[in-house]
Amino acid sequence: MSENMKQNYLNHPKGIMSWLLTLDHKRIGLMYLVSGILFFFLGGLLALVMRFELAAPGNDIISNEIYNNAYTLHGAIMIFLFIIPAIPGALGNILLPLMVGAKDVAFPRLNLASFYIYSFGALFALYTIINGGVDTGWTFYTPYSTQSSSNVVPMTLGIFIIGFSSILTGLNFIATVHKMRIPGLTWYKLPLFVWALYGTSLVQITATPVLAITMVLLMLERFLGIGIFDPALGGDPVLYQHFFWFYSHPAVYIMILPAFGIISEIIPVHSRKKIWGYKFIAYSTLSIAFIGFLVWGHHMFTSGQSVFSQIVFSFITYFVGIPTGVKIFSWILTMYKGQVSFTPPMFYALAFLFLFTIGGLTGIFLGAVALDIHLHDTYFVVAHFHYVMQGGTIVAFLGGLHHWWPKSFGVMYNQTIANIAALGVFIGFNGTFFPQFLLGLRGMPRRYATYDEQFVELHSYSTFWSGILGISIFIAVMNLFWSFIKRNKVDPGSNPWGGMTLEWTHTSSPPHPHNFEEEPVLQHGPYDYDKVIVQKTYKK
Amino acid sequence: MLDRLTEFFFPKQVSTYASDIDSLYFFIFYSSVVLFFIVVFGMVYLSIKYRHRKGEELKLTSSKDHSNLLESMFFIIPLILVSITFVWGIRSYLKMVIVPDDAIEIKVTGQSWFWTFDYPDGGTTLNELVVPSNKPVKLVLSSKDVLHSFFIPVMRSKMDCLPNRYNIMWFDATKEGVYDIFCTEYCGTGHSQMGAKVIVMQPAQYEEWASELGSEDDDLPLDELGAKLYTKKACNTCHTLDGSALVGPSYLQTSQMWGQERVFDDGTSTVIDDNYIRSSILEPMTQIVAGYQGVMPTYQGLLSDRELDALIAFLKTLNEDSQI
Numbered sequence: 001m002s003e004n005m006k007q008n009y010l011n012h013p014k015g016i017m018s019w020l021l022t023l024d025h026k027r028i029g030l031m032y033l034v035s036g037i038l039f040f041f042l043g044g045l046l047a048l049v050m051r052f053e054l055a056a057p058g059n060d061i062i063s064n065e066i067y068n069n070a071y072t073l074h075g076a077i078m079i080f081l082f083i084i085p086a087i088p089g090a091l092g093n094i095l096l097p098l099m100v101g102a103k104d105v106a107f108p109r110l111n112l113a114s115f116y117i118y119s120f121g122a123l124f125a126l127y128t129i130i131n132g133g134v135d136t137g138w139t140f141y142t143p144y145s146t147q148s149s150s151n152v153v154p155m156t157l158g159i160f161i162i163g164f165s166s167i168l169t170g171l172n173f174i175a176t177v178h179k180m181r182i183p184g185l186t187w188y189k190l191p192l193f194v195w196a197l198y199g200t201s202l203v204q205i206t207a208t209p210v211l212a213i214t215m216v217l218l219m220l221e222r223f224l225g226i227g228i229f230d231p232a233l234g235g236d237p238v239l240y241q242h243f244f245w246f247y248s249h250p251a252v253y254i255m256i257l258p259a260f261g262i263i264s265e266i267i268p269v270h271s272r273k274k275i276w277g278y279k280f281i282a283y284s285t286l287s288i289a290f291i292g293f294l295v296w297g298h299h300m301f302t303s304g305q306s307v308f309s310q311i312v313f314s315f316i317t318y319f320v321g322i323p324t325g326v327k328i329f330s331w332i333l334t335m336y337k338g339q340v341s342f343t344p345p346m347f348y349a350l351a352f353l354f355l356f357t358i359g360g361l362t363g364i365f366l367g368a369v370a371l372d373i374h375l376h377d378t379y380f381v382v383a384h385f386h387y388v389m390q391g392g393t394i395v396a397f398l399g400g401l402h403h404w405w406p407k408s409f410g411v412m413y414n415q416t417i418a419n420i421a422a423l424g425v426f427i428g429f430n431g432t433f434f435p436q437f438l439l440g441l442r443g444m445p446r447r448y449a450t451y452d453e454q455f456v457e458l459h460s461y462s463t464f465w466s467g468i469l470g471i472s473i474f475i476a477v478m479n480l481f482w483s484f485i486k487r488n489k490v491d492p493g494s495n496p497w498g499g500m501t502l503e504w505t506h507t508s509s510p511p512h513p514h515n516f517e518e519e520p521v522l523q524h525g526p527y528d529y530d531k532v533i534v535q536k537t538y539k540k
Numbered sequence: 541m542l543d544r545l546t547e548f549f550f551p552k553q554v555s556t557y558a559s560d561i562d563s564l565y566f567f568i569f570y571s572s573v574v575l576f577f578i579v580v581f582g583m584v585y586l587s588i589k590y591r592h593r594k595g596e597e598l599k600l601t602s603s604k605d606h607s608n609l610l611e612s613m614f615f616i617i618p619l620i621l622v623s624i625t626f627v628w629g630i631r632s633y634l635k636m637v638i639v640p641d642d643a644i645e646i647k648v649t650g651q652s653w654f655w656t657f658d659y660p661d662g663g664t665t666l667n668e669l670v671v672p673s674n675k676p677v678k679l680v681l682s683s684k685d686v687l688h689s690f691f692i693p694v695m696r697s698k699m700d701c702l703p704n705r706y707n708i709m710w711f712d713a714t715k716e717g718v719y720d721i722f723c724t725e726y727c728g729t730g731h732s733q734m735g736a737k738v739i740v741m742q743p744a745q746y747e748e749w750a751s752e753l754g755s756e757d758d759d760l761p762l763d764e765l766g767a768k769l770y771t772k773k774a775c776n777t778c779h780t781l782d783g784s785a786l787v788g789p790s791y792l793q794t795s796q797m798w799g800q801e802r803v804f805d806d807g808t809s810t811v812i813d814d815n816y817i818r819s820s821i822l823e824p825m826t827q828i829v830a831g832y833q834g835v836m837p838t839y840q841g842l843l844s845d846r847e848l849d850a851l852i853a854f855l856k857t858l859n860e861d862s863q864i
Contacts (some may be wrong), residue, residue, distance in 0.1 A: 064729045064730065064731075064732065064787070068728070068729065135728070135729075137726050143686050143687070144686040144726070147686065148728070231702075231703045231704030236704060237702060271587075272592070272601055273590075273601045273602070274601070274602075274603055275605065276606065277605065277611065280606075302689060302700050302724075304699065304707040307633075310633065311630055311633075315626060322618055322622065325575075325614065325618050326611065326618075328579060329579075329582075329611075332579065332582045332583050332586060333582075333607075335583075335586040336604065337601055337602035337604065338590050339590065339596070339601060340587045340588075340591045340592060341592045342591070346587075353579065353583055354579075357576055357579045357580075361572040361576060364568055364572065365565065365568050365572075368568065368626070370557075370560070370628075370629045370631075370632035370633040370635075371568070371629060371632075373633070373636065373699075374696040374697070374698070376724070377698070377724035378724065438549065441549045441550055441565075442550065442693070443693025443720065445723070445724040445732075446724070447731060449731075449732045450733065451732065452720065452735070529600065530601055530602060531603075533598055
């Protein structure tokens with residue numbers, strides 16, 4: 001092995017400053033990953049506090065005030081500090097330039113700036129927690145949010161700042177996909193994860209400014225009483241909901257599209273099979289990103305919208321459902337006549353298909369206006385979006401981490417423990433959230449610190465399994481990081497799953513500081529398992 | 541069989557349109573179960589059938605990556621199912637929004653954290669909505685402060701209460717009984733305690749009740765009336781009788797401190813007496829007890845003088861140690 005092979009982005013250059021001022025997309029990705037995981041654990045801890053309070057009907061562990069703070073911070077941290085920044089920021093950053101054969105993203109300095117803007121915004125969120133929390137719900141509905149004495153301003157300011165990081169990362173990724181591909185890597189030869197990041201980035205740069213404006217208006221309302229949302233001054237609190245969901249519904253696609261991308265990589269590689277319906281998956285990513293802008297009103301079916309708006313929003317909502325459904329069938333058919341290996345990433349991908357299908361189908365219930373009126377703001381909605389966000393996005397994220405872990409960091413985790421933890425996540429997740437569908441159907445409202453006796457059985461069941469879920473996620477993540485400590489290194493030439501995209505075939509594990517020793521030459525498409533045999537090589 | 545399933549998934553069906561909505565639910569439910577079964581079966585079957593067996597060599601796999609027949613099926617079948625769902629959803633929805641002309645109209649006001657109901661023939665109730673059975677009831681909803689949402693699970697209906705606009709909902713209750721009402725739009729500390737009951741009566745019984753509304757309590761002794769008002773006017777949402785602090789101080793504590801100084805959050809203090817209790821009910825925000833948040837709404841206009849006297853009398857009876 002040459003001296004040059006031993007040099008990788010993790011060990012060269014050395015020193016703390018070389019990390020803090022790094023322009024290397026892989027190092028920035030790793031920093032996003034670590035901070036994202038920390039916020040994930042913090043948000044998860046808050047979720048467990050809530051679940052344990054809800055094990056019994058009364059105020060048994062915490063008061064209403066603390067509960068309201070816990071659920072607000074859980075939502076805000078998970079969405080704004082973990083899910084939205086973490087997948088594009090961590091996996092996207094590490095993989096996008098490698099997948100298109102580039103030395104780095106288009107604007108490396110901007111990339112570092114994005115990370116620091118995110119960190120700066122996160123400081124405001126942490127200040128909010130230390131200074132006594134915020135109790136408005138992550139949605140900050142007016143007029144409650146303009147009247148609440150909790151830390152609404154620091155939290156919204158934090159979200160406002162993090163929004164810029166999101167916009168700049170999106171911009172950077174779009175420029176990278178357009179301009180940094182190696183010759184011959186045409187649009188239809190791009191790995192589908194790149195398509196997914198591209199679609200995500202388009203939504204990030206177009207939707208996030210609306211969130212920023214909404215947060216500014218909310219702050220102005222609090223400071224200056226400009227009256228845009230205040231009925232006493234001729235404003236309208238429902239206008240806030242329109243603004244908020246005009247961002248936050250597309251934000252659902254910022255959260256789920258990268259997960260679609262991850263699944264589109266894991267399934268063909270671990271099935272050694274050309275992906276089913278490449279073009280359909282690619283285009284549906286873009287069309288879902290677009291249609292996502294037109295359905296925000298389905299969050300407001302009980303707000304008193306006109307009957308006509310209700311009908312139109314219900315109608316358009318189904319146009320997101322159908323392409324998503326066809327995607328699920330495409331992923332499943334990819335396994336047809338393949339050679340499927342039951343590896344940890346594949347287990348997560350199969351878990352994703354199971355859980356996300358439930359998440360998607362329950363969305364159809366909520367899209368039917370008449371039924372949504374009963375289910376709106378109940379636990380049915382809580383269960384639905386957790387099946388999409390956690391069962392979908394976070395399970396895909398864990399799968400992606402297991403898939404690219406040996407590539408990104410040159411170490412291999414214990415695969416048996418990884419499989420057991422994946423099973424624990426799957427069972428614990430269903431145990432926690434499936435009963436919540438029933439709770440919602442039976443009329444249990446969300447955001448309740450205490451509840452009626454009739455709901456106790458399902459709630460305690462949900463709480464029990466949430467413990468298993470929490471422990472399993474902790475084990476899954478610790479098992480990954482333990483491979484660093486154990487120094488269970490893989491050979492730099494390893495391609496343990498037999499991946500076909502550039503990051504597997506043309507660079508070492510972990511990659512060289514400049515990604516490739518020479519500009520890669522494209523030899524085959526991303527999923528040409530019908531044309532080329534790529535051996536699985538995994539040497540310690 | 542279907543009745544059993546309905547009971548398993550849903551609360552009772554009490555409105556005329558409830559069974560319609562439950563049927564829509566079961567249509568989507570069964571379609572989803574079939575689609576879900578296809579997905580899981582396909583996933584398990586394909587992954588096991590085409591698994592990479594131990595010792596088997598890696599080979600070039602099939603280049604099949606599309607099938608026009610299959611894909612059009614995946615497109616057309618869900619399209620048919622969601623089209624039915626959409627149309628059904630809208631048809632049922634129209635039943636929920638078109639209010640019959642002969643509906644009696646009750647005004648519902650949400651306020652942190654209780655509900656007020658104003659009846660057509662005069663009279664007001666708190667946290668108890670009384671309606672006749674088999675007669676359409678139109679609710680005109682609004683809020684006095686932040687957003688609330690008025691949810692009656694057995695009717696399958698809910699509607700947000702806004703501070704600047706009236707929203708409408710209606711139902712025709714088919715079964716007498718007492719059912720839950722929940723607030724489903726987060727409204728702060730007391731959100732999860734902002735429950736109420738809807739009492740569905742026989743029409744004749746309702747008429748009788750409505751005509752007596754407001755007058756029935758005239759004969760009660762003051763302290764008994766106070767005890768009744770304590771729950772009826774939703775004092776119990778925030779004030780306990782056992783000494784434990786909820787959103788506001790416990791009545792027991794106030795009673796035990798009768799004649800003593802009470803300290804407020806601005807450092808001032810006053811002696812607890814009849815006038816203090818009266819002003820703290822009518823102008824709660826002027827003197828906020830130290831250690832508590834100033835969140836109580838005013839009861840100005842919601843309580844008569846006799847009712848105020850009754851609450852004060854009730855509060856005094858709580859302290860058994862001293863005879864005031």
